[in-house]
Amino acid sequence: MEFFIQQLLNGLTVGSVYSLVALGLTLVYGILHIPNFAHGALYMMGGYVTLTMMSKSGLPYWLAIVISMIVIGTLGVLLERLVFYPLRDAPPLHDKIAAIGILLFLEAFAQFVWGADYQTMPTPYGKVVNLFGLTLTAQRLLIITSTIAIMVLLYFFLKKTFIGATIIAMSQNREGANLVGININKVAMMTFMISGSLAALAASLASPINLVFPGMGHLVILKAFVIIILGGMGSVPGAIIGGYILGFSESLGATYISNDYKDIIAFVILVIILTIKPTGLFVRRGQS
């Protein structure tokens, strides 16, 4: 029983990271209808920037994360301005190819600057904690609590602030939002900023456990795509729920089926969903 709860907690941890990444992805998709294939690179860069801030500049963990979030948020904005904005009228094919180009560029860049080795990220939360008779590292606890905190913050931001409302408006009806005077360019940039920051945060939280290496964005991003298809492309609650569902499935799958192939669980889910409903699980009204 305890073992089971341990697995559940594990799933919660993994799910939190997935949710953060999926959130960034779904927000961008919601307003621009672009699946940002370069999101994994933002995640990866987030990890590296945090690492560099800590090791080269000797900054404390939290400060490094904040800086990373700002840097990667800005990188996201650059991505939007320089790549996605020029391609706004092009066939959707082009967005994807361009994003893949950026993805591979950033990976090569990371390898060039930091080398291809797996690097560890030190954290002040390495202590082992005893909670209700279960042992877990404080890092895992941190991941779970930070994610929940961020989600609450995001919720209030989207629902209660004016800027948040503009994002929701744009995701529901881009033309309409434009017509009522919302500056869709600014909203796009803001959304990418948030998206990038979330990715950086997720990477920084997960890296002490998962290490930092140029390919670290791959699996995460593919799973994030599965999550948003599962939860509904553009749906914020969907990304969160989907993230945790996947996290739990993987955690349980890794223990009870096979650790090597646990990554395939996400894709099996994807195949099943798309076989039954080729348009994805939750189709928004008006979209077909």
Place this chain on the structure above:
Amino acid sequence: MIAVLKQKKIAALAILFALAFPLLIPNNYYLHMMTLSFIWMIAVYGLNLLAGYTGYLSLAHAGFFAIGAYTLAILTVKAGLNFWLAFFLSCVISSFIGFLVGLVALRTKEHFFAIYTLCVGYIIYLVIDKWDSLTGGVRGFIGIPSPANIGPISFQTPVSQYYLVLFFLLLVVFVMYRIVYSLTGRTYIAIRNSEELALTIGISTMKDKLVSFVLSIFFTSLAGALYASFIRFLGPDIGYISVMFDLLIFLLVGGIGTMSGPVVGTLLMTSISQQLQFLQDYRMLIFGPILTLLVIFYPRGVVGGVIHWKTKRTENNRDSRVGKISSHSSNEKQVKEG
């Protein structure tokens, strides 16, 4: 009429040059490079059929390239089958897997199709990487035999291998040519233009898409099998996204949806790669942005651009002859067909 004749003359010259190449440049290194680029061209033709002519960008093709390669390796080395039987089976098995994938994938549209095929491609890579006992995993697969003799002809030398691969390339190009300039080709192009409209005029889009999908995978797997037998060593990275990216950039640079695009693009990019060899693992530093810039500013590619320029010229000539001033700019929908 004249345009077609000119095209055929250029094609004939190119083939002549390809045939004479080993005699003109009897350098084993260049021979190796050319043969390798021929193999890539075959794979790119596969991608072109699906993405360029039918309008579905599959990101799984690198995975099927790998399946073709590894299946050949496994069937010859582990199962000890006759080479050419194994070769044939590799393509068939890979195409069958492609058929199963296509059944699900082709019911999805746009983003979902791209994401789904991206995931499929990654699964293939993962399976090859993890299934040590079958594929050798990260350690790789060695000892793959060169193509077996066909009668008295042996394929152990670089020159003979060059001609063998060239033969397959010409075969693939020929089949593509026949398809593109037939009702079947027109059907695919109609699907690419607007699947809705295609359905309206009675085209069984699912059936046609599936055939196109499987055939495109057949070509790519063929290239994979040739690769395995040519390089004789495999690693999981041939199914990795960077291979997918290479195929994409070859296709885009050459001209997506054109007959000669794959040849031009592959030759151009592999020669540039050669010059940039010093970059090795970091060539993505240059190629990544190139691809992105290309897709933003010049998605037509070399051959596409030439065709566009020629079409404009013919239109202008016709209009000036008739004395009309064309009121519609053909620049309008430039980017639409990529």
Place this chain on the structure above:
Amino acid sequence: MLLETKNLTKRFGGLIAVNNVNFSIERGKINAIIGPNGAGKSTFFNLISGFHKPTAGQIIFKGEDITHLPANKRAKLGIARTFQTTHLFEQSTVLDNVIIGHRLRTSSTLFDAIFRTKRLKREEAQCKEKAMEVLEFVGLTDAAHKIVANISQEEKKRAAFALALATDPEVILLDEPAAGVNPDETEGLEELIVKMAEYGITVCLIEHKMQMIMKIAHKIMVLNYGEKIAEGTPEEIKNNEIVIQAYLGGSAIA
């Protein structure tokens, strides 16, 4: 009665786009569907041509229930359709666009294509011949080799008609054929539609241009908020109180 809908209904989530519509398209006549914006006309067409699955109701074509038949099979049965935005391949010639229209009447396969069999050659010639035939019918013979991007809006509409005609249809659904076309050109399209009907093809069109409808339609159905509010000849509809109210009264429907 060539095509008939019985209690045809389409719901999108909570929104009822088409509500219990009974309509029949009369063979050999020009049928029209009119109504304020958002009345459900295009959705109705989508239901008939097979692009939406009805929530309830039936569609009967020549006595056969085609309610669950996919769009491409309906085309094979003889139901052709054009779109408001023509969807033509802009980078190709008019002829190239129209040739593929006859494809559904051919049976060449990939095998035929690769080996250039007699069947392929025969069917290619057939398609080309048909294309030239329909292009002549719509008056575009001179434009056959022009690139679609370079022809006028009216010519594009004619090309779209030609494409639909190349499928050898029994009934053709025209979705706002005169949209974006100036009055002179509209007259030209009117003549073409009448010509199609005289040729034996049943026409059903959606239009907002009232003069056009009143001039050429034999039978009109009026939709409002997804429901049929009136049906009859142009004379009857012109003087129908309910119809006038629907267009003038009520809120402005976007």
